[in-house]
Amino acid sequence: MGQELAIATYGLTKRFDRYMAVNEVDLRILPGEVYGLIGPNGAGKTTLIRMLAIAEEPTKGEIYINGERILRDDSNPEIKQRLGYLPDDFPLYDDLNVWDYLDYFARLYRLKQPYRHRRLYEVLELVQLENKRNSIISSLSRGMKQRLSLARTIIHEPILLLLDEPVSGLDPIARMQFRQIIKVLQEAGMTILISSHVLSDLAELCTSVGIMELGFLVESASLKELYRRLSRQQIIVGSLGDLQLLSGELSKNSLVEGWEIIAGTNRLKVNFSGGEIESADLLRELIQADISVTEFHCLQEDLESIFLNLGHQQAS
Numbered sequence: 181m182g183q184e185l186a187i188a189t190y191g192l193t194k195r196f197d198r199y200m201a202v203n204e205v206d207l208r209i210l211p212g213e214v215y216g217l218i219g220p221n222g223a224g225k226t227t228l229i230r231m232l233a234i235a236e237e238p239t240k241g242e243i244y245i246n247g248e249r250i251l252r253d254d255s256n257p258e259i260k261q262r263l264g265y266l267p268d269d270f271p272l273y274d275d276l277n278v279w280d281y282l283d284y285f286a287r288l289y290r291l292k293q294p295y296r297h298r299r300l301y302e303v304l305e306l307v308q309l310e311n312k313r314n315s316i317i318s319s320l321s322r323g324m325k326q327r328l329s330l331a332r333t334i335i336h337e338p339i340l341l342l343l344d345e346p347v348s349g350l351d352p353i354a355r356m357q358f359r360q361i362i363k364v365l366q367e368a369g370m371t372i373l374i375s376s377h378v379l380s381d382l383a384e385l386c387t388s389v390g391i392m393e394l395g396f397l398v399e400s401a402s403l404k405e406l407y408r409r410l411s412r413q414q415i416i417v418g419s420l421g422d423l424q425l426l427s428g429e430l431s432k433n434s435l436v437e438g439w440e441i442i443a444g445t446n447r448l449k450v451n452f453s454g455g456e457i458e459s460a461d462l463l464r465e466l467i468q469a470d471i472s473v474t475e476f477h478c479l480q481e482d483l484e485s486i487f488l489n490l491g492h493q494q495a496s
């Protein structure tokens with residue numbers, strides 16, 4: 181069961197008293213994926229991640245990691261030691277300096293010298309904190325603290341990373357730095373699950389996305405599949421002349437679903453239900469109709485509007 185998958189859950193459920201925080205979730209994540217878990221407050225993301233991190237006992241259901249059944253007992257210690265879990269409150273020891281903090285965790289993971297120090301340097305370089313290695317943690321910015329927490333989470337070279345809202349509260353530059361680090365980790369072969377409220381962060385990073393609502397996993401698919409299934413094509417068309425002429429021509433094409441004027445420009449954003457071949461046909465029609473086309477370029481609708489169209493309000 182779940183042999184080739186990095187994570188597989190079957191009917192995974194967590195009930196707190198009478199409240200179903202996670203409800204019959206069947207999650208499938210392939211090795212090497214960056215899987216984005218999105219959902220509003222209280223949707224069950226943290227509870228699901230905590231169960232995968234073996235920090236929370238499921239009420240029912242099964243979890244497999246790399247094909248091995250994971251239980252909260254002494255079984256499968258090798259797999260359990262290869263998990264990296266970054267909780268959303270990322271606790272740190274404020275009075276320690278960066279190096280001592282990481283060294284403390286490296287010792288807990290029983291990393292031996294000289295590998296241990298080599299690994300500390302490696303990880304500090306990756307999270308761009310080499311020059312902060314003697315700084316006291318309380319003096320670091322929020323972005324630095326977040327990167328330090330990530331360094332702690334990967335110090336033992338996990339194969340599976342579980343990151344609970346790692347970019348929340350970060351400014352755009354800190355978010356970008358975080359995304360760059362995640363890309364490096366993915367290239368190194370880690371499977372990564374990230375939860376977030378911010379869809380645009382996930383869209384740039386993830387290979388697959390899952391949506392949680394009221395404890396249910398209501399959507400789970402690769403980004404490619406989501407775009408293929410749900411994204412409408414949009415075309416930006418600019419012309420030298422009167423936009424009335426252009427829109428008159430557009431209305432003759434049955435695949436044109438509508439358009440809007442891009443304010444202050446001589447350009448229209450056209451919703452188009454055709455593919456590449458049909459958009460080439462549309463361009464030919466416009467030129468044959470003597471429209472002075474100055475711009476014609478196809479866009480793909482972004483993930484955010486796809487989810488909003490689906491009625492998932494958490495896209496933000």
Ligand SMILES: Nc1ncnc2c1ncn2[C@@H]1O[C@H](COP(=O)(O)OP(=O)(O)OP(=O)(O)O)[C@@H](O)[C@H]1O
Binds near residue numbers: 196200219221225226
């Ligand atoms: N230990 C607990 N005891 C009782 N209820 C809990 C507990 N942990 C979580 N819950 C409830 O389970 C539901 C899901 O919470 P969870 O933290 O998993 O959601 P979330 O999607 O991570 O939300 P957020 O985006 O706000 O972090 C919430 O209604 C929460 O109040």
